[in-house]
Amino acid sequence: MPRPRTHDETLRLKLLDRAGELISADGPKALSLRKLAADSGTSTTAVYSLFGSKPDLVNALYVEGFRRFGARLATVPLTGDAVPDLVRLGIAYRESALADPHLYAIMFSRSVPGFEPNAEADDVAQSTLAPLTGVVRAAVSSGQFQDVAPELITVSLWGFVHGLVSLELSGRLPDNFSVSDGYEKALHANASGWLT
Amino acid sequence: MPRPRTHDETLRLKLLDRAGELISADGPKALSLRKLAADSGTSTTAVYSLFGSKPDLVNALYVEGFRRFGARLATVPLTGDAVPDLVRLGIAYRESALADPHLYAIMFSRSVPGFEPNAEADDVAQSTLAPLTGVVRAAVSSGQFQDVAPELITVSLWGFVHGLVSLELSGRLPDNFSVSDGYEKALHANASGWLT
DNA sequence: TCGCGTTTTATAACGTTGTTGCGTTACGCT
DNA sequence: AGCGTAACGCAACAACGTTATAAAACGCGA
Numbered sequence: 001m002p003r004p005r006t007h008d009e010t011l012r013l014k015l016l017d018r019a020g021e022l023i024s025a026d027g028p029k030a031l032s033l034r035k036l037a038a039d040s041g042t043s044t045t046a047v048y049s050l051f052g053s054k055p056d057l058v059n060a061l062y063v064e065g066f067r068r069f070g071a072r073l074a075t076v077p078l079t080g081d082a083v084p085d086l087v088r089l090g091i092a093y094r095e096s097a098l099a100d101p102h103l104y105a106i107m108f109s110r111s112v113p114g115f116e117p118n119a120e121a122d123d124v125a126q127s128t129l130a131p132l133t134g135v136v137r138a139a140v141s142s143g144q145f146q147d148v149a150p151e152l153i154t155v156s157l158w159g160f161v162h163g164l165v166s167l168e169l170s171g172r173l174p175d176n177f178s179v180s181d182g183y184e185k186a187l188h189a190n191a192s193g194w195l196t
Numbered sequence: 197m198p199r200p201r202t203h204d205e206t207l208r209l210k211l212l213d214r215a216g217e218l219i220s221a222d223g224p225k226a227l228s229l230r231k232l233a234a235d236s237g238t239s240t241t242a243v244y245s246l247f248g249s250k251p252d253l254v255n256a257l258y259v260e261g262f263r264r265f266g267a268r269l270a271t272v273p274l275t276g277d278a279v280p281d282l283v284r285l286g287i288a289y290r291e292s293a294l295a296d297p298h299l300y301a302i303m304f305s306r307s308v309p310g311f312e313p314n315a316e317a318d319d320v321a322q323s324t325l326a327p328l329t330g331v332v333r334a335a336v337s338s339g340q341f342q343d344v345a346p347e348l349i350t351v352s353l354w355g356f357v358h359g360l361v362s363l364e365l366s367g368r369l370p371d372n373f374s375v376s377d378g379y380e381k382a383l384h385a386n387a388s389g390w391l392t
Numbered sequence: 393t394c395g396c397g398t399t400t401t402a403t404a405a406c407g408t409t410g411t412t413g414c415g416t417t418a419c420g421c422t
Numbered sequence: 423a424g425c426g427t428a429a430c431g432c433a434a435c436a437a438c439g440t441t442a443t444a445a446a447a448c449g450c451g452a
C-alpha cells in the first residue's frame with residue numbers, strides 16, 4: 001500500500017557518482033547536499049535515507065576509492081624478485097593516487113570535516129595492501145630481506161610512497177622538483193635498505 | 197582623531213593562541229569565528245581586521261606550526277655521520293608532529309576547508325627542512341651517499357617520515373602495530389639505502 | 393469506483409557557519 | 423564643547439547540514 005520508492009540502489013549509485021564528480025571538479029569543499037540533490041534530480045532527503053548523513057556518504061566514497069586502488073594494485077605482475085616488484089607496486093600506487101587526487105585526499109587527508117572512516121571501511125583499507133604485504137612476507141622468509149617483522153617493512157614502504165605522493169599532491173615539494181624523475185630510483189633505494 | 201584601536205598585536209596573538217587551543221581540543225571542525233571571538237572577549241570583526249578571513253587566520257597557524265617545527269629540528273645535535281644524524285632528525289620530526297597533531301594536520305592535511313597556504317607560508321615550510329638538506333648535501337659531497345641529486349634524497353627521506361607520521365596520526369595503521377618500536381630501525385634502513 | 397491506511401518523498405523550518413554592511417562609539421583637533 | 427574620523431560591535435545575508443512536517447502515491451477493502 002505504500003508509495004513506490006525512488007530512493008533505490010540506482011539512485012544510490014548516481015549520487016555516489018555525482019558526488020565524486022563534484023569533488024573532483026571543485027574539491028571537497030564544493031560537495032554540498034543541496035547541490036548534489038539538485039544535480040541528481042532529487043531532494044536532500046535521499047542522502048539521508050540512502051546513506052544516513054553526509055559523513056556516511058563520504059564514507060561510501062572512501063570505500064570506493066580503496067576498492068579502485070586495490071583493483072589497480074592487484075593487476076601489477078610480480079616476479080618474485082622483491083626489490084623490482086616493490087618498485088612496480090610503488091609506481092602503480094602513485095599512478096592510482098594521481099588518477100583521482102581528490103579521492104586520495106578523502107582516503108588519507110581528512111578533507112571532509114566530520115568524516116571518520118568506520119570499522120568496515122578500515123578493513124577495506126587494510127586489504128588494499130595485500131599485494132605489498134605478500135611480497136614483503138615472501139622476501140623475508142626467503143632471506144632476501146632482513147629478518148625483522150614483515151609488518152615493519154610493509155608499513156615503512158607504504159609510509160614512504162604515501163608520504164611522497166601526499167607531499168606531491170599537496171604541492172608542498174620544492175617548485176623545481178619533479179617527482180617522476182627520481183621516483184623509481186628513490187623506490188629502489190628505499191626497498192634496498194631492507195636487503196640482507 | 198580616531199577611536200583607539202583594540203584590534204592590536206596583543207589581540208592577534210591571543211586569537212592565534214585561542215584558535216590553536218580550540219583546534220587542539222576538539223579538532224579543526226570546532227574552530228568557529230563566533231566561538232573564537234566570544235572566548236577572546238571580542239567580536240568576529242577582529243578576525244577580519246587582523247587576518248582578513250578565516251583561511252588567513254589558519255594560514256597564520258600554519259606558519260606558526262612550521263616555526264615551532266623548525267625550531268625543534270634546529271636543536272638536534274649533528275655529528276657529521278649522516279645515517280645516525282638523519283635518524284635523530286627523523287625522531288625529532290615525529291616528536292614534533294605528535295606534540296601537536298592538530299597543528300600538523302593543518303600543515304599537511306588540509307583539515308580546514310578553503311585554506312591554501314600562500315607563497316610566504318610555503319617559504320617558511322621549505323626553510324624548516326634546512327637541517328635535513330644540510331646533512332644530505334654534506335653526505336653526498338663527502339661521498340658517504342650516492343652521487344645523485346641531493347634534493348631527491350632529501351625529499352625521499354622527508355616523504356618517508358611524513359608518510360609514517362601521517363599514517364600514524366590518521367589511525368590508518370594496523371591496530372597491533374606500534375610505530376615507536378620499529379621507527380628507528382626503519383629510519384636506519386631508509387637512510388642506509390642511499391649509502392655508497 | 394471510491395476512500396482509507398501506510399509508506400515514501402519533497403518542502404520548509406531550525407540552528408550554525410563565514411562574511412559584509414551599517415550604525416554606534418570613542419577619541420583628537422579646532 | 424563639538425565636530426570629524428577612524429574603528430568597532432551588532433545584525434543581516436546567504437549557504438550549509440540536519441530534522442520535523444505535511445503532501446503524495448500506491449494497494450486494498452468496501
